[in-house]
Amino acid sequence: MNLTVHIGTTKTGSSSIQRFLNCNSDQLRMKGILVPSSLGNIIHLNAVMASLPFGESMDLARVIKLTDARDHLAFRRNTIAAFQKELAASPDCREVVITAEYLHSRLPLRQHVQTFRDLFCRDFDKIRIVVYMRPQLDQIVSLYSTVLRSGYARPLNHFIRSRMSPAFRPYFDLRDVITRWGDVFGAENLVVRPYKAVSGKLGTLGDFCEVLDLDLNPDSEEWRIGGQVNTSINVAGQELLLLLNQTGALDAAHRRQVVKWAELHCTGHGATPPPKLARAFQSQFDESNHWVTETYFPGHPEYLEPRWPERVREGAR
Incomplete structure (x- = not known):
């Protein structure tokens, strides 16, 4: 079983990818691709918050009602257990997909990425980190x-x-993003894609489906493909x-x-x-x-x- 982790970055079509994965989760499951609901609905926010120490990203913590360190510890344990249970129930899957642009924006330190790897990226045959680059x-x-x-x-x-300000440097610095994730997962396991070069009819969504080896025909009734989301x-x-x-x-x-x-x-x-x-x-x-x-x-x-x-x-x- 392989793992594909999609980490954004900012304003590179992440919402379209996530909505497609969510709307077509049953069809994807039939093709051997698991989009784990145990990590969150549409955006895998649970994986992000479990990877952070309590006190970081409190705006997101409030979304999932984490009020203190004890809540956070129980949440982390429950999330890991639910994820492992979901994987165990899907032995025929060839691919697991984790997606959250917050993995890029809210895990600014190498140790945060290491925690994410240790909690959610063990025992896979192959791991790839997909990141889209935009000016x-x-x-x-x-x-x-x-x-x-x-x-x-x-x-x-x-x-x-x-x-x-320097505090926002890790958010926008593309080399910093690549280096941070490459140091933890290996530079050879990063799939770095230029946003400008995938601006066809289906944009980043079409490119991401190619990464997953999916034939995404927009005229086919096989897939539910919505319009653009989170538009300018x-x-x-x-x-x-x-x-x-x-x-x-x-x-x-x-x-x-x-x-x-x-x-x-x-x-x-x-x-x-x-x-x-x-x-x-x-x-x-x-x-x-x-x-x-x-x-x-x-x-x-x-x-x-x-x-x-x-x-x-x-x-x-």
Whole structure:
């Protein structure tokens, strides 16, 4: 039995992959692929929280109602036991898939990744870690729509500047992600894919199915394939959410209603930062991105070239 671990990264189609795996879990099981429900519904959040010491990522801990260290210890034991039971009940499976972008974003230290390996990655014949790479400026511009959905109440420029502190370096530094996971699982077991090169009809989802050796025909009735999820919101929609978030008038239920409306009526490219800020943010990662492209995409530096604001592109002519 093999294991495929999909760790994101930020804004690279993870939600589409996870929804597909969840909606087609029975069909996948018939093809020998197990998506373990014991680790969480859609996103395998339980595996992430079991791999962290109590006190880390308390926002996620509250989602699964972990209030103290004793709760966390019992949760970890129960999660491991349920996972092992699910594996034992599936001896005919050829592949197990664990997926959570939080594995990238919430396990910033090597020891966190080691704990995840020790708890959930033992006794497999082969392990591969799948990670999609996207230019950091594109990530953070797209991520802004996501944080607005959650109630963020500051403009894009402030959001970008706040993420330029050293504390956020492991989140955006692609070399750091690769090195962290490669040190624990072996660099030879990393499957590093360029997000820009898999932007066909099914995007990252189609590419991930190729990794799993699945024939994903979008015209076939064999699979349930939904539309895009967690899409970017255009400038007008972002301004609406920003204004409502700043008033503090929306509770969680009403915000979800407004977000749903914006996703339906305001899809498209959102705000872009001024050229100087865009350059300052992206330049932090020039050296590490060069290492990534030379190591994994030689001859294709454009894979990690961001979508610059129009004024930057004009200035380069």
